Amino acid sequence: MAEKRFIFRAIQLVFALMLMAQTGVFGQASAAKGKSLFKANCAACHNKNMKDDMTGPALCGVEERWADYPKSDLASWIHNSQKLIQSGHPRAIELWNKYKPITMTPFPSLTEEDIESILMHIKEVCEKGPATAAAGAAGSGGAPATKVDDSNLLYYILFGLFAILALILFNIVSSLDYVRQLEEEVPNPKKLSLMSGLKSTGFKRVVTFFLVVFLGHFLVKGAISLGRQQGYKPDQPINFSHKIHAGDNKIDCKFCHDGARRSRHSMIPDNATCMKCHKAIKVGSKDGTAELTKIYASQGFDPNTGEYIEGFKDMPMDEVAGIYKKWIGDNYMSENDLTSLDAAGESEVEKQWKNIVRSLTNEFKSHVYGPIEWVRVHNLPDHVFYSHRQHVEVGKLECQTCHGPIETMDKVYQYSPLSMGWCVNCHRNTEIQLDNPYYEDYELLHKKMKAGEKVTVADIGGTECQKCHY
Numbered sequence: 164m165a166e167k168r169f170i171f172r173a174i175q176l177v178f179a180l181m182l183m184a185q186t187g188v189f190g191q192a193s194a195a196k197g198k199s200l201f202k203a204n205c206a207a208c209h210n211k212n213m214k215d216d217m218t219g220p221a222l223c224g225v226e227e228r229w230a231d232y233p234k235s236d237l238a239s240w241i242h243n244s245q246k247l248i249q250s251g252h253p254r255a256i257e258l259w260n261k262y263k264p265i266t267m268t269p270f271p272s273l274t275e276e277d278i279e280s281i282l283m284h285i286k287e288v289c290e291k292g293p294a295t296a297a298a299g300a301a302g303s304g305g306a307p308a309t310k311v312d313d314s315n316l317l318y319y320i321l322f323g324l325f326a327i328l329a330l331i332l333f334n335i336v337s338s339l340d341y342v343r344q345l346e347e348e349v350p351n352p353k354k355l356s357l358m359s360g361l362k363s364t365g366f367k368r369v370v371t372f373f374l375v376v377f378l379g380h381f382l383v384k385g386a387i388s389l390g391r392q393q394g395y396k397p398d399q400p401i402n403f404s405h406k407i408h409a410g411d412n413k414i415d416c417k418f419c420h421d422g423a424r425r426s427r428h429s430m431i432p433d434n435a436t437c438m439k440c441h442k443a444i445k446v447g448s449k450d451g452t453a454e455l456t457k458i459y460a461s462q463g464f465d466p467n468t469g470e471y472i473e474g475f476k477d478m479p480m481d482e483v484a485g486i487y488k489k490w491i492g493d494n495y496m497s498e499n500d501l502t503s504l505d506a507a508g509e510s511e512v513e514k515q516w517k518n519i520v521r522s523l524t525n526e527f528k529s530h531v532y533g534p535i536e537w538v539r540v541h542n543l544p545d546h547v548f549y550s551h552r553q554h555v556e557v558g559k560l561e562c563q564t565c566h567g568p569i570e571t572m573d574k575v576y577q578y579s580p581l582s583m584g585w586c587v588n589c590h591r592n593t594e595i596q597l598d599n600p601y602y603e604d605y606e607l608l609h610k611k612m613k614a615g616e617k618v619t620v621a622d623i624g625g626t627e628c629q630k631c632h633y
Contacts, residue, residue, distance in 0.1 A: 195317075197284030200277055204270055207584035211393070213288045217579065219267065223289040226282060229254060238278050243269040265592045329369075333357070390542045396576035397538040400522040402454045407447075410570035416562045423551040423562075431537050434462045442469065451498070452491050453515050457522055459487070460531040466490050476532040483531060484516055491515050540575055541566075557601040558593070 201211070208219035215221055229237040232254055239247050240255060244267040247255040273281075337355040344352035355363075408414045417423050422430030437458045445466050447455050459466050460483065463475030467490050472478070495501075495508045504512065523531040543549055554560045562569055567578025579585060595602075608618050619625070 193280055194283040194287045196277075197280035197282070197287075200273070200281050201284050204273070205281065206580060207582055207588055208268070211288075213285055219265075220262070222285045225285060238275060240267075241273060241278055242271050245269070268588060268591075386544075389544045390547075391581050393577050393580045395540060396574055397540065399538055399574070400535055401457050401537075402450055402574075404449060404573045405569050405575060406571055406573050407449060411448075416569070417555070423555045425552055425556070427548075427550045427552070429551045434458060434535060438462060438464065446494060452494050453518065456487055456491060456515065457519050457535070459490075460519055461523055461533060461535050463532050467493070476530060480520075480530065487519065488512050488516055540577055541581065543581065557599060559596065559599070564589075 201209075205219075205222075208217060209222050210217040213221060213223045226234075226237070229240075232252075236247070236252065236254070240252075240258075244255065244258075246269075248259045333355075341352055341354045408419075409416060419432040419436055420429040421432075421436075422428050441455055441458060442464070445455060446452060456466070458464075463472045464470075465472050465486055467486065472486070475483070492504050492508060492512045495511055496504060499508070501508065520531060523533070523535070525536070554565075555562075565579050565581075566575075569575065569578075608622060611618050
């Protein structure tokens with residue numbers, strides 16, 4: 164019984180220490196604590212780089228912008244912005260006029276130390292920058308020294324303390340058991356050895372308990388983070404620039420991503436969509452023939468003649484190479500006013516062709532003909548239902564609302580966190596446009612009910628397959 168009581172007390176103590184660590188270094192404000200609090204409370208609406216607007220404004224310089232007022236006013240704004248607005252506070256009214264109707268979520272549970280920690284974290288990121296916040300100064304050899312994550316370091320210390328505590332408790336239990344043996348006059352009384360303690364049922368239960376807790380923690384954390392990879396910017400098989408297409412040339416996003424108008428998915432454009440323009444525009448403004456030739460090769464289109472090649476998918480790769488090398492070489496000579504390829508030109512032709520093969524083939528696909536295997540950037544979990552049509556056609560949202568300034572991106576990256584909190588906050592703040600034709604069906608249903616007519620589940624989409632078989 165004594166052993167069990169000590170084990171129970173040890174578990175209580177460890178969890179108390181972990182809770183204290185999670186809420187700050189024993190109640191003190193710190194940037195490490197602020198980082199954790201920012202992720203939990205602020206990151207759904209404010210950009211973690213602190214320099215760019217998201218749903219909420221960029222936070223760099225937030226203290227300076229409130230410098231004309233007592234620091235407690237900023238804390239009041241964070242606790243309940245609407246209450247401060249209603250009190251007539253000039254700065255609060257100024258912010259409301261700028262960002263309404265979007266309201267800031269109230270955080271009444273944050274303490275003064277919590278808010279101070281968040282402000283310390285914001286200041287640290289703004290001063291060091293997101294790329295260098297986790298790195299130290301360069302050493303004498305020129306390599307940057309890696310900064311240890313304070314929160315992780317604290318957990319390592321706690322694990323070490325727990326190990327020491329466990330040894331102390333084992334020693335106490337062993338001594339108590341030895342005393343018990345003496346009192347009961349057990350023949351040849353012995354203290355428990357460390358090895359016998361490690362083999363004991365109580366120790367195995369404690370180890371099993373902590374394994375379940377920590378494995379469960381990482382499992383849940385991984386599940387919550389699924390698809391949430393803000394800033395993810397993968398290389399693509401074709402160096403497609405949204406800046407050139409959507410920015411410089413003002414092409415409507417829905418011209419290529421036509422599924423956004425009528426489907427759950429916006430759809431990655433197929434090769435034929437590219438060919439609508441690039442039958443005529445054969446040389447790129449940025450990469451010349453290097454990237455556009457990949458589209459031609461994937462389609463079996465001969466840019467030399469302007470025609471599709473019959474039987475292209477069964478054509479040997481040597482013949483395919485000859486077609487596109489000629490195209491690349493002819494353009495190189497035209498750009499450099501040459502009558503024949505020089506050594507540099509031949510090298511460029513080989514380089515571009517190898518890149519085409521590398522981008523359009525893999526271990527399962529040996530021919531360049533076929534669909535382009537784009538790398539997915541945004542990937543919501545399977546249990547999340549999201550419809551582009553619902554947001555683009557019905558809600559009339561611009562693509563930039565979720566995807567950020569896509570028209571400025573040479574390489575697409577995940578701009579928004581795509582967390583549930585981020586979506587829910589948007590739903591809380593976005594007003595419904597009742598003049599939208601989408602809501603006419605609901606108006607008709609209400610008129611039917613008022614007239615005493617029957618309205619069934621089928622009338623609200625209950626017979627649609629995806630209602631049950633999504």
